[in-house]
Amino acid sequence: MAILSSSSSSSSSTMQKGIVVTVPVLVLTASFSAIILFILSYSLSSCSCPSSSITSQNDAVVVAAVNDGGITLSEKITTSREDIEWVKDLIRSNGLHMQDNVLRKGINPRTRDQQLQDLIQYKGISHYEDDDAMNNHTALPCPGELLVEEHHSNYGEPWAGGRDVFEFLAEASQLKRNAKVLEIGCGTLRVGLHFIRYLNPESFHCLEKDELSLMAALRYELPSQGLLHKRPLIVRGEDMEFSKFGSDVAYDLVYASAVFLHMPDELVWIGLERVVDKLKPYTGRIFVSHNIKFCTRLGGGKCTERLASLGLESLGKQTHDSLLFNHYEIWFGFRRIKG
Numbered sequence: 141m142a143i144l145s146s147s148s149s150s151s152s153s154t155m156q157k158g159i160v161v162t163v164p165v166l167v168l169t170a171s172f173s174a175i176i177l178f179i180l181s182y183s184l185s186s187c188s189c190p191s192s193s194i195t196s197q198n199d200a201v202v203v204a205a206v207n208d209g210g211i212t213l214s215e216k217i218t219t220s221r222e223d224i225e226w227v228k229d230l231i232r233s234n235g236l237h238m239q240d241n242v243l244r245k246g247i248n249p250r251t252r253d254q255q256l257q258d259l260i261q262y263k264g265i266s267h268y269e270d271d272d273a274m275n276n277h278t279a280l281p282c283p284g285e286l287l288v289e290e291h292h293s294n295y296g297e298p299w300a301g302g303r304d305v306f307e308f309l310a311e312a313s314q315l316k317r318n319a320k321v322l323e324i325g326c327g328t329l330r331v332g333l334h335f336i337r338y339l340n341p342e343s344f345h346c347l348e349k350d351e352l353s354l355m356a357a358l359r360y361e362l363p364s365q366g367l368l369h370k371r372p373l374i375v376r377g378e379d380m381e382f383s384k385f386g387s388d389v390a391y392d393l394v395y396a397s398a399v400f401l402h403m404p405d406e407l408v409w410i411g412l413e414r415v416v417d418k419l420k421p422y423t424g425r426i427f428v429s430h431n432i433k434f435c436t437r438l439g440g441g442k443c444t445e446r447l448a449s450l451g452l453e454s455l456g457k458q459t460h461d462s463l464l465f466n467h468y469e470i471w472f473g474f475r476r477i478k479g
């Protein structure tokens with residue numbers, strides 16, 4: 141008989157009574173615990189559970205769980221209510237309020253123009269003097285206009301809106317890291333940067349016609365964001381010709397953010413006809429922002445008919461709000477209904 145009790149000499153009378161457990165009961169209990177532990181650890185290690193999908197109290201929060209190609213990742217895409225509360229608390233606890241941006245100790249605010257003039261005049265505080273300084277010391281010399289980020293004001297809307305678009309599109313298309321994405325008219329990569337960062341290398345493609353935007357994308361945005369290693373395939377062109385992206389690519393998402401409204405209707409249709417074969421049937425998505433006048437201008441049921449003739453089906457209209465400014469954006473979704 142084993143007696144489990146307090147061995148302290150100063151134990152109280154209650155403790156001195158102890159708990160009496162027989163040896164067979166002790167052995168049985170230990171064996172039972174061992175079996176339970178074994179079953180638990182086995183089921184955890186051999187679990188073929190579906191990839192996790194963590195949802196916060198905020199329904200808009202998406203966690204894309206990736207369990208393809210042997211990689212298991214849980215990637216949170218959309219900003220959650222908890223994230224917002226966290227940052228608000230931090231601002232509150234630090235007693236922060238918006239201030240005028242004026243000259244103060246250690247801080248000398250400059251407009252983009254002033255900063256560019258400073259760059260031209262002083263070439264930075266410490267700089268190499270010799271003529272070929274750029275060749276010797278700067279691997280990828282960037283024009284001053286790009287360094288002061290003039291191109292961040294190119295679309296009349298805050299640059300931060302690019303993140304809103306990414307979060308909306310990634311959520312709406314249930315985008316995984318190993319997806320393939322094509323942006324038509326990616327401009328300065330306001331939106332594209334977020335896709336490039338999220339996706340596996342060589343998975344983001346873009347067709348863009350504007351040379352200055354392409355310079356900003358390639359000479360400033362990708363290197364300054366440390367994204368050159370993601371090797372996005374960015375092609376200059378305005379003819380909706382996608383052959384340079386390869387013949388066997390199957391896109392999970394094709395999107396045009398603020399682009400089709402600037403193009404002749406017929407060019408949009410040519411583009412859709414060419415891209416539809418490159419879109420994954422049923423699961424792949426095309427998203428077009430702002431409006432689809434290229435289609436509705438056809439009148440009556442002609443819009444649906446012409447889409448159907450390409451093997452496309454409209455998924456209707458959705459909107460998303462901006463996280464940082466009072467703004468919403470309208471999107472029209474499409475999917476390919478023929479294999």
Ligand SMILES: C[S@@+](CC[C@H](N)C(=O)[O-])C[C@H]1O[C@@H](n2cnc3c(N)ncnc32)[C@H](O)[C@@H]1O
Nearest residue numbers: 325326327330347348349350377378397398399
């Ligand atoms: C308002 S900007 C939007 C840029 C980017 N999509 C964004 O949301 O930040 C429109 C872009 O579409 C491009 N674009 C217009 N017509 C095009 C065409 N036919 N082919 C490719 N790009 C075009 C413009 O050069 C410009 O960069």
